[in-house]
Amino acid sequence: MELLRPSSADEATAALGNGAVALAGGTELVPLLRDGLIRADKLVHLAAAVPRGIDGTTIGAGTTLAELEADPQIPQALREACSLAASPQLRSMGTVGGNLLQATRCWYWRLGFDCWLHGGEQCFAKSGAHREHAIFGNELCASAHPSDVGAALLALGATVRTTKRELPVGDLYRLPTPDDRSTTTLATDELILELDVPAPGASTYLKAMDRRKWAFPIVGVAAVRSNSGIRIGLAGVAPIPWPLDAAAALDDATPLPGTAYKVEIARALVRRALEEVAEPLPT
Ligand SMILES: Cc1cc2nc3c(=O)[nH]c(=O)nc-3n(C[C@H](O)[C@H](O)[C@H](O)COP(=O)(O)OP(=O)(O)OC[C@H]3O[C@@H](n4cnc5c(N)ncnc54)[C@H](O)[C@@H]3O)c2cc1C
Numbered sequence: 001m002e003l004l005r006p007s008s009a010d011e012a013t014a015a016l017g018n019g020a021v022a023l024a025g026g027t028e029l030v031p032l033l034r035d036g037l038i039r040a041d042k043l044v045h046l047a048a049a050v051p052r053g054i055d056g057t058t059i060g061a062g063t064t065l066a067e068l069e070a071d072p073q074i075p076q077a078l079r080e081a082c083s084l085a086a087s088p089q090l091r092s093m094g095t096v097g098g099n100l101l102q103a104t105r106c107w108y109w110r111l112g113f114d115c116w117l118h119g120g121e122q123c124f125a126k127s128g129a130h131r132e133h134a135i136f137g138n139e140l141c142a143s144a145h146p147s148d149v150g151a152a153l154l155a156l157g158a159t160v161r162t163t164k165r166e167l168p169v170g171d172l173y174r175l176p177t178p179d180d181r182s183t184t185t186l187a188t189d190e191l192i193l194e195l196d197v198p199a200p201g202a203s204t205y206l207k208a209m210d211r212r213k214w215a216f217p218i219v220g221v222a223a224v225r226s227n228s229g230i231r232i233g234l235a236g237v238a239p240i241p242w243p244l245d246a247a248a249a250l251d252d253a254t255p256l257p258g259t260a261y262k263v264e265i266a267r268a269l270v271r272r273a274l275e276e277v278a279e280p281l282p283t
């Protein structure tokens with residue numbers, strides 16, 4: 001395998017495709033390569049091609065989760081989402097760009113089963129073990145998106161600048177369809193360069209997980225109050241980070257038998273998150 005070290009985004013995008021894959025911190029990509037879930041003969045290292053660092057509301061895609069969690073300029077919901085993700089070692093390597101593009105943790109997919117998302121005929125999770133799976137958008141694939149960071153950025157109304165376009169972070173994702181089973185809208189030769197995260201009035205991120213540390217979200221809830229109202233983003237509940245219009249929209253969940261408990265957890269976390277960001281009463 002060849003390692004390329006392009007010195008600009010243009011050079012990096014020109015190298016992508018035809019078996020060449022972008023590499024940032026490698027915390028997600030390297031295990032997928034090792035397990036044969038992604039094949040590549042060239043890795044395009046993004047360290048010198050993608051911005052890193054925080055400047056006001058702008059965040060370089062190469063900024064690590066550890067850098068985000070420690071910076072007081074970053075809204076609380078995003079800092080909390082980062083600090084509750086993974087482990088300190090992974091957060092010091094893992095970038096925000098890579099976090100947004102991580103693949104599902106569905107064990108059937110990770111173990112290489114020929115399931116629907118891998119191009120097969122059926123979703124094995126629906127008839128098999130699925131306690132960590134989705135309660136929304138789960139008609140064809142019941143996987144649950146694992147990004148705490150994605151849910152926080154969704155609620156914060158972040159926009160993404162790529163090498164091709166500028167878009168709301170929610171538009172980076174799509175529910176997979178029979179014609180196109182990918183869960184992102186990013187082209188194979190497109191890179192995330194920067195994020196713009198508007199400063200909120202108040203924000204929070206709450207996470208239910210199997211362990212107090214180093215566990216993916218069973219349910220993650222970001223709530224943000226801004227001039228345009230309250231926005232809620234959920235992690236761990238759908239194949240993509242999930243926007244929730246209001247607490248009542250949880251009534252529209254379509255849980256599997258083994259994920260009904262997630263609806264109740266989401267109700268409790270949404271209620272608490274909304275209380276935390278509520279406008280203080282006048283004294
Ligand atoms: C054990 C473990 C536990 C974890 N727990 C959590 C958790 O609780 N919550 C959570 O949110 N996350 C969790 N993560 C995910 C972790 O945060 C991500 O693995 C990490 O942020 C990915 O960033 P990276 O720079 O290492 O990406 P890489 O592994 O380098 O890349 C990941 C993917 O993104 C692509 N990519 C990377 N950067 C760009 C870019 N700028 N433009 C276009 N494509 C790009 C790569 O091609 C690849 O497909 C966990 C990971 C592990 C391994």
Ligand code: SF4
Nearest residue numbers: 106115123141142143
């Ligand atoms: S939930 Fe999605 S990834 Fe998991 S088995 Fe079903 S189709 Fe495959």
